[in-house]
Amino acid sequence: MLSNIPATQDWLSQFLPQDRPVACNLLDELIYIPTDDVVSDLKVAVESILEQYESAAIYPIRELFSKDESYFSLTDATEPPTMQHGKAVQGSEAFVSNLINRLNRSLQEKVILEKVSIENGEMKASPSITTIKNKKIKTLILIDDLIGSGNRTRDFLEAVYRHPSIRSWVSSKYLKIIVVAFMATNKGKKSVEKWCKKETKATLLVINECPTLHNLLNTEAIFDLCTRYANNKERIPLGYDNTAVRVIFGHSAPNNIPAILHRKVKNFKAKSSILRSTLSCWRPLFPSRDVPEQFKAQILAKKKTLSTKDSIQLLLSQLDQTTAMDREKLRQALNWSIADLNRYVDLCLTFNMIAKNGYEIEITSQGECELKILTKKNYPIEFNSKNYYPSLIE
Numbered sequence: 001m002l003s004n005i006p007a008t009q010d011w012l013s014q015f016l017p018q019d020r021p022v023a024c025n026l027l028d029e030l031i032y033i034p035t036d037d038v039v040s041d042l043k044v045a046v047e048s049i050l051e052q053y054e055s056a057a058i059y060p061i062r063e064l065f066s067k068d069e070s071y072f073s074l075t076d077a078t079e080p081p082t083m084q085h086g087k088a089v090q091g092s093e094a095f096v097s098n099l100i101n102r103l104n105r106s107l108q109e110k111v112i113l114e115k116v117s118i119e120n121g122e123m124k125a126s127p128s129i130t131t132i133k134n135k136k137i138k139t140l141i142l143i144d145d146l147i148g149s150g151n152r153t154r155d156f157l158e159a160v161y162r163h164p165s166i167r168s169w170v171s172s173k174y175l176k177i178i179v180v181a182f183m184a185t186n187k188g189k190k191s192v193e194k195w196c197k198k199e200t201k202a203t204l205l206v207i208n209e210c211p212t213l214h215n216l217l218n219t220e221a222i223f224d225l226c227t228r229y230a231n232n233k234e235r236i237p238l239g240y241d242n243t244a245v246r247v248i249f250g251h252s253a254p255n256n257i258p259a260i261l262h263r264k265v266k267n268f269k270a271k272s273s274i275l276r277s278t279l280s281c282w283r284p285l286f287p288s289r290d291v292p293e294q295f296k297a298q299i300l301a302k303k304k305t306l307s308t309k310d311s312i313q314l315l316l317s318q319l320d321q322t323t324a325m326d327r328e329k330l331r332q333a334l335n336w337s338i339a340d341l342n343r344y345v346d347l348c349l350t351f352n353m354i355a356k357n358g359y360e361i362e363i364t365s366q367g368e369c370e371l372k373i374l375t376k377k378n379y380p381i382e383f384n385s386k387n388y389y390p391s392l393i394e
Contacts, residue, residue, distance in 0.1 A: 002027040035250035040339035060096035061144035080125035092145035147184035148256035149241035150191025177202035213244040228272035253286040324360035
């Protein structure tokens, strides 16, 4: 639990003794997801999409710096779009850029990049409008780690759609836009889907549902804590658009988490007047949404890594409890990444412990036998007259 690791104790010490149990509860409801897990699942999802198309251009979804910004240059069709803004909080853009390069190396004919001249040589960039046209690219894949409120994704789609060539190609069904998100809240998913379905502008693929603080047994107490301890001028104490997301990624904390977790305030004045005499500053756990290395290291140290044997046992046990399950339901039940699920499903298929029945997976008689052996704790040794025990020679 996050409330027990040393990296969170300084943050917890700011709360009054009577409020500390709720603050601990808030921390323990947070879910930490390493960036490697995000990248693995996105890579599998994108590779699956690429199987259906000859080629694609891939772009990371990012914050816009202007309401009327066009993602693709309106004045120079040969100019590749800016994938990362130097002054922005580095979120998904950085690792998605790395993922694009990896996909390009393994699937060069499918993932199109173009060379751009820089001061010390050349670098690769995602395609410009001219390259999309010349290479006859018919698929744009836009990638994000989290869709919280849905506003940022919709704004980004609008920025992409603002270029007249993109609008023309999409409306004529020459070009297809696919949004792939590692995770999305129900609210964010519905918001983006509404935009996508209008005139069939794009398709949305969400890998995981994002948990929030809204549906917990103690939601009211946690929200009260987040509001009372927030700065007096804080407009969104529960995170952007009051989404109250409870996920922290290895590369950054979303702006949808409660403000007391990430907001740095120089002249702190709590919303609760009772707290103003005891608190003059506020030390966030994730300052400016950065996830401290100490925090990540301590979580990793506490995390129990399952062996192959334990993982196979979990998989077989889950299938033994039901007739059959498709991969998505099985993944959700086990709370595994797509990459981990595929690894152990393939292994069990190889040894005939499970079988495919259409889109569903079921345990076989061989799997049932293996499960009985895996769940046995004691293995009795049979003694009989045929056993030979050498005597000790003095």
